[in-house]
Amino acid sequence: MNPALIVFDLDGTLVDSRRDIADSANAVLEECGRSPHSEEAIGEMVGDGAAMLIARAFEAAHSPMPPDALDRFLRIYNERLLRFTRPYDGISELLAALATRYAMAVLTNKPLSATHAILEGVHLASYFGERILGGDGPHPRKPDPSGLLAIADRASVSAAQTMMVGDSPVDLRTARAAGSRACVARYGFGFRTPMLEALGAHDVVISHPLELLNFL
Numbered sequence: 001m002n003p004a005l006i007v008f009d010l011d012g013t014l015v016d017s018r019r020d021i022a023d024s025a026n027a028v029l030e031e032c033g034r035s036p037h038s039e040e041a042i043g044e045m046v047g048d049g050a051a052m053l054i055a056r057a058f059e060a061a062h063s064p065m066p067p068d069a070l071d072r073f074l075r076i077y078n079e080r081l082l083r084f085t086r087p088y089d090g091i092s093e094l095l096a097a098l099a100t101r102y103a104m105a106v107l108t109n110k111p112l113s114a115t116h117a118i119l120e121g122v123h124l125a126s127y128f129g130e131r132i133l134g135g136d137g138p139h140p141r142k143p144d145p146s147g148l149l150a151i152a153d154r155a156s157v158s159a160a161q162t163m164m165v166g167d168s169p170v171d172l173r174t175a176r177a178a179g180s181r182a183c184v185a186r187y188g189f190g191f192r193t194p195m196l197e198a199l200g201a202h203d204v205v206i207s208h209p210l211e212l213l214n215f216l
Helices: 018-031 039-043 050-060 069-078 091-098 112-121 146-154 169-178 193-198 209-215
Strands: 005-008 103-107 162-166 181-185 204-206
Touching (some): 039 050, 050 069, 146 162, 162 169
Parallel strands (some): 005 162, 181 204
16 A cells, blocks of 8 residues: 655655764864764764764763763754755655655654755755654654654544655654554665564665655
């Protein structure tokens, strides 16, 4: 059964934001006299919100996290949201193809203001309208299913008619908890091979955004 609503994660799914996130996190570490991590290492820390990202970065540096570390990160990152961040190849074409047939939304653990700024900056915001929910909204962050269920409710769609498209274990767990279908974007920087073992019969895996069209 085809979904009636397709909900996308942002970082690692719609946009490749890894370098801007890594540069910002490393800037905080360096301000505190700590050595930076590789871009790949920072990418593996993304998925549970900015606070958890910074906590993981300092833990990996074997250093206590300063009380203002999160505020520093948000300040630095908000100044460079779109320095290198771009949609993945094929995303614009995918959304254009889906727009005439499906309701679409974004569910991310990134703060809403930064989410809007990125989607506007890369010219994707118009595909989602008001169906954009950030990690600082009224619902707990993913993998809690509340945000996904709220989006589905607003669209008058059941959880079973909803597909969550994301690159990380957090997105897969969110879909599982909501009772929704999952699409794993293995091209994203949050993808982990063990995710494939947790896929259900109605879930799909894509290595390029446009491959999603083959399953709809």
